[in-house]
Amino acid sequence: MAKPAAPDTRALAAHALAEIALRGASSREVLARLTPQLPDARDRGLLHALVQAGARSWLRYDIALDRMLDKPLRRKEPTIHALLALGLVQLDVLELPAYAAVAATVQAARSLGRPRMAGLVNAVLRRWQREGDALRAQLDADDVSRWAQPAWLIDAVRRDWPRDAERVLAAANREAPLTLRVNRRHGTRDAYLDRLRESEIAAHAHPELDDAVVLANSTDVTRLPGFADGDVAVQDGAAQLTADLLDLADGQRVLDACAAPGGKTCHALERHRLDMLAVELDAGRVPRIRENLQRLGLDAHVLQADAAQPDAWWDGTPFDRILIDAPCSASGVLRRRPDVRLHRRATDIAALNAIQRQLLDALWPLLAPGGRLLYVTCSLLRAENETIVAPFLAAHADAEALPIALPMGQAAGPGWQILPGDADLDGLYYAALGKRRA
Structure with missing residues (x-):
């Protein structure tokens, strides 16, 4: 009996991108669900490249399609709208051979059960080939379609990093290295x-x-x-710096307070023999920590709990090191998590700030005198970084900012900021806080 044919990769990518861009789904979750449908490694690689580039460029080509179509498709034909965006991505970003990209995208419309849309798909992509220079110039004249990032985030980057804004915005649109x-x-x-x-x-x-x-x-x-x-x-290189900044030594009692998926926990254990507790609030992500520990041959105590409520889980023994990889806007990792730019809102920052402050306040008493707490975010927004850490230091007489000097990035208040693209790394912020001895 013949095996069933594998799905059309571009059609599958259109389904994925429509879910991510138009329905608010996570690209990681969507790709994890759809990738196994493709048995060939090359097709799986193409699916990931299309979806990641499609999400990264959505705010540019979504606007382009509004200018090229007489009637918008995103509500009545969301998957075809996503397929058209992917067609432009293939021509303009991935720079695939034009004939193959157009033909395969037209075929994907048929594979999606929309044969009547095939002619429209062909016409739109052919028009882009003819008028691409003029259309790109129009898109580049507007900040949102130029940078494929929301206006609130562009404004925040320019406010917080005026000298670096152009390169930071550009770095977010480049594919991250593996x-x-x-x-x-x-x-x-x-x-x-x-x-x-x-x-x-x-x-x-x-x-x-x-x-x-x-x-x-x-x-x-x-x-x-x-x-x-x-x-x-x-693991991105910026995240790997965490193990250095924790200043670890064998035998230390260490808390990773927001541990999933476990990369920083595992790296610390690869370096040293530690009494490690990994705490994660999201029960759905806890198994991933355990899977990574098992694959890497490491051992830690993994606990599903709210790190900001230590009365429910702390045994009273202080920690020598505490890592708070705090929930944040993820504005520093847009090249690796492009869907964040589609889902995050400016109004989210205040709620994230409340969590960041709560974690610092709740976990500081768990740190032993002479110990070190490392506050980390994958954000480049000052509101989530030095604006959180500086008031904490001012309010705690037993806390001091420990010096950080890395070969990339720059000082940022009491901490250190790596901006996206510095040494080809993601954008992360670190603040090392020491607890003074009595």
């Missing part, structure tokens, strides 16, 4: 680079990070040498 973290318990970075070379996978060591390997091209990580055995994990 960066690995080599598990020190399993071998050295140099030895793993040798294994990649033997497998003809181009990669290099990140010059500023001890455990990071940057791949030249994205790939299915599950097929990398040693991935299933826990020899490496995927």
